[in-house]
Amino acid sequence: MSLTDKVVLVTGGSRGLGREMVLAFAAAGADVVIAGRKLDGCVALADEVKNAHGRRALPIACNVSEWDQCDALVEAAYAEFGRVDVLVNNAGMSLLYPSLDQVTEAMFDKVVGVNLKGPFRLSALVATRMAAGAGGSIVNISSIEAARPEPLAVPYAAAKAGLNALTAGLAQTYGPKVRVNTIQCGPFETDIAKAWPDELRAALTDHNAMGRVGRPDEIVGAALYFATEASSFCTGATLALDGGWR
Template identity: 30%
Template sequence: MAGRFDGQVAIVTGASRGIGLAIAQRFVADGGKVCITARKAEALAEAVESLGGSEHAIFVAGSADDEAHQDETVATTLAAFGRIDFLVNNTGINPTYGRMIDVDLGAAEKTMRVNVVSAIAWAQKVYHAWLGDHGGAIVNIASVAGLLPAPGIGVYGASKAALIHVTEELAVELGPDIRVNAVAPAVVKTKFATALYEGREEEVAAAYPLKRLGEPDDIGSVVTFLLSQDSAWVTGQTITIDGGVTLTGGV
């Protein structure tokens, strides 16, 4: 597997920790170079060091839905590495919990802007900067909450359902030279998902046929498969990575 991304470059958003960092780690381990983004520069700097330093990774700090940040990231990546072969839209927020009927609409709009609109914007930026002329692949990080009703996180689920549809639309528009896929994880043990399992991990995991929650590398391995030529005839698909929990009707 080592070397399958030799000479290739990816942008991974939301990658200072958790799933995004695991994706970047797998990509670099297979020979690629990566630009990671998130809001906090200090955490990103630490992540870059864990990836082997500036020879292998760089970072740009900023808000994923900020157009100036998107432009800076693309320009910085091209200046550092000379190309952008892949985009992973990993950034996501979930600022609300409770019934959708009661949700604060400002929070709902922010969720849609970050989780859906900014994913489209990143795709546009990378397409016009490099992918449109050279080809490549995009992977969007969705969620099982986008596949089934998810009480308490309904707006988040709606945003991920929209992202799955965005994936399908872009796959149709951008083929044959650009493949676009998504993954839909269930609960993965990250800081982002802590509220879903903290203090009751065994109870939550009991509903999963594989009897454990996900680890970030469970997602990173599938995402790098979708970026690689190992999935050369795969586009417009959403791969569910859930330890089997959706088989039992759960998210």
Template identity: 55%
Template sequence: MTSLEEAVAAARATDRPLLGRTALVTGGSRGLGREIAIAFAAAGADVAVASRKKDACEALAEELAAATGQRVTAHAAHVGDWGRLEPLLDEVEDALGPLDVLVNNAGIAPTYPSLAEVSEELFDKVFAVNVKGPFRLMAAAGRRMAARGGGVVLNISSMGSLRPTAGDLPYTAAKSALNTLTAGFAQEYGPSVRVNTILAGPFATDISKAWDPAVVERMARDWPSRRVGEPGEIVGAALYLCGPHATYTTGALLAVDGGRLAAP
């Protein structure tokens, strides 16, 4: 049983729950990834920001390092490129030290006219970024973490993986596969490495600019929240799952979706 002193010390530590940790956030230059990278640096972590556009990563890294005093590095990487991912981990660890936290946030959800018109190229691209890349990163990073005695992986999935529609089926199928990977990797690298997933609902990110506002408003009437989420509202769940109070949480799917899964 935890002593009173230990409980108080643990509670006070939540001011900077990731102090001394090193985190890699893919797709970290914008959207949900950007908010997670900012929150992690503010929580005391050194952060590697990775995306296909290094200039965007560099801009965020410079600003975030200045604001938090943490080390923040920028890395160009297409997570759908299998051969790029182990070198990416090497780059991050050369710059910041051993990796403690991996956030698989990078994802794509291209639109298409109909399911019959989905091309093989589109399908393969969606699965490469949303499934193949995270699989390889979890395998490579998880092995390193386990050998060093511990670490955390956080995957960003979608509530659509449990409620797919015809308009986003390749994407939601890929995210469903990511949910399955979460369970498998939690078993493979446990107990020292925890692997969890956030099922993200609709958020007001760059992707949402392509949505029809009238359709979203009509759909949101049935959600308990009655609205889409703001990007910063992903932060609490990410900090919890990667922080010191989630040590008994692994293989979990946590919905952060404004109640969308609870809607009729």
């Protein structure tokens, strides 16, 4: 599953699952564009990529919920590398709320903006160029909430369900030169997990066949599969990476 001399753009790339994917792509031979809201984290990871793997790495500050920032991110990536071979829409977020009637319009718009609007805009821009050139792959990072919404994550679940639908639509729109697939993640031991209360952690581990949450590095195999020619006949698919969620 080689990515030698390919260019991979990862949103939410400086931490958590994004960080693991960036390092794996670089180890597989790719140059990387690391996009995140905080530039410092992106710069630090870019330096790590260069030192550990000798690959080029471009750090860019970007809030993907902002249309203009998505446009600027794509322009910067193409200005630096001339192309994008793989786009990973990994940036995501949810907000806590006491009840659904207490969700404000700003909260709702923020969740939908990061999880759905941003991936739509980035995918449309990048896939159009991919289809006009040598093709490429888009990987969307979704959540089990899209299929099994919890009461405290309804807007997030709706946005991720939209992302799953976006995968199917993009695959049809930009095929055959552009493949678009989804990794639908269960709970992973990322930095957000540090805030989990004991009862939530227990519930999460009790609800899957593996009896534990995922390690961040366990997304790497699926990400490399979809990013490379190993998945050359796979598009419009959603892969459950959830430890056998029940």
